[in-house]
Each structure stands twice: as C-alpha cells, then as structure tokens.
Amino acid sequence: MYKYQDLGLTNIDEMMAKAYREGYAIPAFNFISIEQYSGIIDAISELKSPVMLLVSPNLLRQLGGTIIGRISQSGVDRMKEMGLNPEISLHLDHGMKYEDCVEAINYGFSSVMIDGSALSFEDNIALTKKVVDYAHSRGVSVEGELGVLSGAEEEGEHANDSSKYTDPKKVEEFVRRTDVDCLAISIGTSHGLVKMKADKNGNLPELKYEILKEIEKNVPNFPIVLHGSSALIPKYMKMINDYGGNIPNSVGIPEEQVAKVAKMAVCKVNIASDGWVTALGLTRKILAENPASIDSRVFTLKVRPALKEVYINKIKLLGSENKLK
Ligand code: 13P
Numbered sequence: 001m002y003k004y005q006d007l008g009l010t011n012i013d014e015m016m017a018k019a020y021r022e023g024y025a026i027p028a029f030n031f032i033s034i035e036q037y038s039g040i041i042d043a044i045s046e047l048k049s050p051v052m053l054l055v056s057p058n059l060l061r062q063l064g065g066t067i068i069g070r071i072s073q074s075g076v077d078r079m080k081e082m083g084l085n086p087e088i089s090l091h092l093d094h095g096m097k098y099e100d101c102v103e104a105i106n107y108g109f110s111s112v113m114i115d116g117s118a119l120s121f122e123d124n125i126a127l128t129k130k131v132v133d134y135a136h137s138r139g140v141s142v143e144g145e146l147g148v149l150s151g152a153e154e155e156g157e158h159a160n161d162s163s164k165y166t167d168p169k170k171v172e173e174f175v176r177r178t179d180v181d182c183l184a185i186s187i188g189t190s191h192g193l194v195k196m197k198a199d200k201n202g203n204l205p206e207l208k209y210e211i212l213k214e215i216e217k218n219v220p221n222f223p224i225v226l227h228g229s230s231a232l233i234p235k236y237m238k239m240i241n242d243y244g245g246n247i248p249n250s251v252g253i254p255e256e257q258v259a260k261v262a263k264m265a266v267c268k269v270n271i272a273s274d275g276w277v278t279a280l281g282l283t284r285k286i287l288a289e290n291p292a293s294i295d296s297r298v299f300t301l302k303v304r305p306a307l308k309e310v311y312i313n314k315i316k317l318l319g320s321e322n323k324l325k
Contacts, residue, residue, distance in 0.1 A: 002108035004140065007069050008076035009110040010087045012141045013181055015050050016223040016267045024319030025226075025262035028052040029311060030093060030272035032059055034071075035279060035300050039307025041075040047312060049320040050087035052111070052268060057092065057100045065107025072108075085325050091143075093270070101131045105140050113143040113184070121170060128178040136179070143268075146174050147186030149228050168214035175219050182223040182268060187211050187261075189228035192273055193250040207257050209264070216265040223267035229258050230273035233310065239281030243288045255317055262318045269318055278310050279303050 004011070012026070019026050027044075031037040031053060044051045053075075055068055063071075072090045079086035092104035092112040101112040114131040116124035128144040135142045147166030166185040175183060187208040189195070196204045215224060232252030240247055252273070262269060286299040315321055 001106045002065075002069055003138075004090065004108045004110035007073040007090070007108045008080075008086070008088075009072060009108065010050070010089050011139060012052065012089045012091070012111045012268075015052075015087055015089065016182055017221075018323070019267040019320070020221060020223055020265070022323070023263045024323065025266050025269045026050055026052055027311070027314050027318050027320055028054050028091065028093075028225075028268045028270045029275060029314075030054040030056065030270070031275065033279065035303045036275045036307055037071060037075070038304050039275070040311050041078060042304070042308040043311035043315060044086075044088075045079050045082055045084060046308075047315045047321040048084065048324045049315045050089075050323055051320075052089045052091045054091050054093040054270060054272070055104075055109070057095055057104075060092065060100070060104060060107070065103065065109075069108040087324055095131070098127065098130055098134075101142075102134060105135055105138055109140065111135075111141040111143065111181070113145070115145045115184075117145040117148050117184075117186075121174075125174060125177050128174075128180060132179050141181040142178075143182045143184060143225055144174065144178055144180040145184040145227075146171060147184075149186050149190045165208055165211055166215065168211055168218055171215050172218045175222060182225050183219075184225040184227050184270075185212070185215060187226070189226060189253050191228045193232065193248055195228070195230075195232060195253060196251045198251065204251065204254060207253070207261060209261070212261060212264055212266070222265070224265040225268040225270065226258070226261055226266045227270045229253055229269045230271050230277075231255050231258075233274055233277060236274075236277040236281035239285050240277060243281070243284035245280070245284060259317050259319075269314075271314055274310055274314070275307060278306055282306055 029040050076086050089110045094115045095101040116127040132142045148164040230252050283299045290298050
C-alpha cells in the first residue's frame with residue numbers, strides 16, 4: 001500500500017481551486033506509453049504547468065500500480081532536479097467499479113474518477129458516495145460524472161452510442177449528496193473518434209455553453225471537468241490513413257470552444273486521442289520509411305518531441321502555463 005504524498009504527487013483540490021479563481025483549466029492527459037509520458041513531462045517542465053496524469057483501469061491492470069506509481073514519481077523527481085516545484089496528480093480515469101478506485105488509491109493515486117453515469121441517478125449517487133467515503137478518509141479526491149458522453153474510452157471497451165446532456169437542475173443535489181470534489185459533465189463533447197458532425201453547410205455545432213452557465217450558477221465555485229476534448233489533429237489523422245491505417249475522417253472539438261469553457265467553470269480538460277493519433281501517425285510513417293529497421297528507437301526518438309509539441313499547444317490553449325507555485 002502506497003500513499004500519494006510519499007510519491008511526491010499533489011492533491012487536486014488546491015490545483016482546481018486556483019484554476020477556478022484564475023480562469024484556466026488543468027490539462028489532464030492520458031498516457032499509455034513512455035513516449036507519451038515523457039512528452040507530457042517535457043511539456044509541463046518547459047511551460048511550468050500543473051498536470052493530471054490520467055490512467056485507465058485497463059492500464060492499471062496491464063502495467064500494475066507499482067510501476068505506474070514509480071513512473072509518475074519519476075516526473076516529480078525530474079522536475080525537482082530542474083529546480084521546479086512540480087504539481088503532478090495521478091488520477092484514475094473512468095473507474096467503473098468501487099474496486100477500481102480502491103485499487104488505484106492503494107497504489108498511490110492522488111485522485112480517482114468514479115463513472116456512474118450509465119446508472120440511475122440514485123445508483124450513481126450511492127456508488128459515488130461509497131467511493132468518496134473511502135477516498136476522503138485517505139486524503140484522495142474524487143471526480144464523479146453526471147450526464148452521458150458518447151464514444152468509447154478505449155478500443156475494445158463498450159461504446160456508448162448516444163449522449164445525454166447533463167441536467168443542470170440535478171447537479172447541486174448530486175454534489176451535495178455525494179460530496180465529490182469535481183464533476184464531469186456532458187455538454188457536447190464525446191470520447192475517441194466519435195466527435196462533431198458538421199451540418200450541410202459545413203458548420204460545426206457549438207458546445208452547450210448555456211448548460212455550463214446554469215451549472216455554474218447552481219454550484220458556484222465548484223470545479224467542472226470536460227472529457228472528450230481532443231481536436232483530432234488533422235495532420236496526424238491523415239498520416240494514419242496515408243500510411244496504411246483505416247480510420248474515419250472524424251472532426252474533433254474546435255480548440256477555440258475548449259479554450260472558451262476553460263475560462264468558465266471547467267477546471268480540468270481530458271485529452272487522450274490527440275496523443276494517440278500523433279504517436280500512431282508518426283509511428284506508421286517512420287516505420288514505412290524505414291522498413292529495414294529493427295530498433296524501435298527509429299520512431300520513439302521522433303515521437304517524443306512531436307508529443308511534447310502537442311502537449312505544449314494544449315497547455316497554452318488551457319492557460320495553465322506558469323501556474324506552478
Ligand atoms: P478524447 O478521446 O477526446 O481525447 O477524450 C479523452 C477523455 O476524455 C478521457 O477521459
């Protein structure tokens with residue numbers, strides 16, 4: 001059993017409160033490879049940004065909590081060596097069961113998400129509250145979810161094919177009865193490659209800012225989380241298909257829309273797919289151009305700086321640059 005404090009990781013409550021006060025959002029990046037992880041640490045070190053490292057229950061099982069905890073600790077240590085004062089939280093993304101959250105907390109995660117969004121309102125409250133009780137007794141913060149996003153979290157996972165916007169009238173009761181520390185809502189984003197659809201004139205829809213504003217009114221100063229926020233970077237989406245891939249020509253969430261809500265009550269913005277498509281696009285291209293290579297560094301050495309660039313752009317977009325103490 002590990003404690004996040006011993007790994008040098010940061011609790012998110014203060015990070016979120018500062019982000020709310022100052023009108024920016026914490027970048028919350030999923031990682032599944034060491035290049036993505038290194039790219040994240042490179043970017044936050046250069047721009048002096050706080051970060052939340054998102055780990056799915058699948059990755060927790062694949063790598064094991066001890067390895068994930070130590071990897072996260074290494075970023076803290078590296079930034080300290082550079083004379084920085086890192087604020088890195090390790091966060092379980094979409095815990096689906098109470099046991100997922102307990103496992104993550106016992107391995108030193110500093111916050112967990114319990115996603116009861118597919119349950120009834122009452123069952124979602126009961127599950128979320130159970131996680132909150134366990135987590136808070138250990139100083140760990142909890143993110144809940146109300147409203148349903150479409151798309152799949154990870155390949156092979158069950159995909160929701162319909163979304164349901166968050167009902168702003170239910171948010172205050174949910175927050176009060178569960179005592180969650182932040183809440184993911186549904187205002188028009190979705191996970192993975194199922195994202196925005198242009199109308200017949202080619203215009204993309206706008207996120208539902210009015211829902212967010214009403215939520216903000218009902219739970220003042222309470223941090224809101226936006227999932228499914230990738231832009232699906234066209235250059236890398238195209239690169240995947242140009243080099244043997246077969247993905248749909250999906251359109252992501254326009255960056256100006258994400259930037260707009262980051263100035264509102266949204267204090268945490270989740271981004272996974274932009275890291276995935278960047279790494280995959282470049283890997284496919286470089287492998288195709290180097291058919292005789294047997295050393296994976298032929299692509300890993302190029303993928304890391306490209307990812308750093310992607311994460312740097314996100315940090316600037318969300319306004320979290322120079323926000324370390
Ligand atoms: P994207 O698929 O848009 O990157 O969203 C990821 C996410 O919300 C993870 O929880």
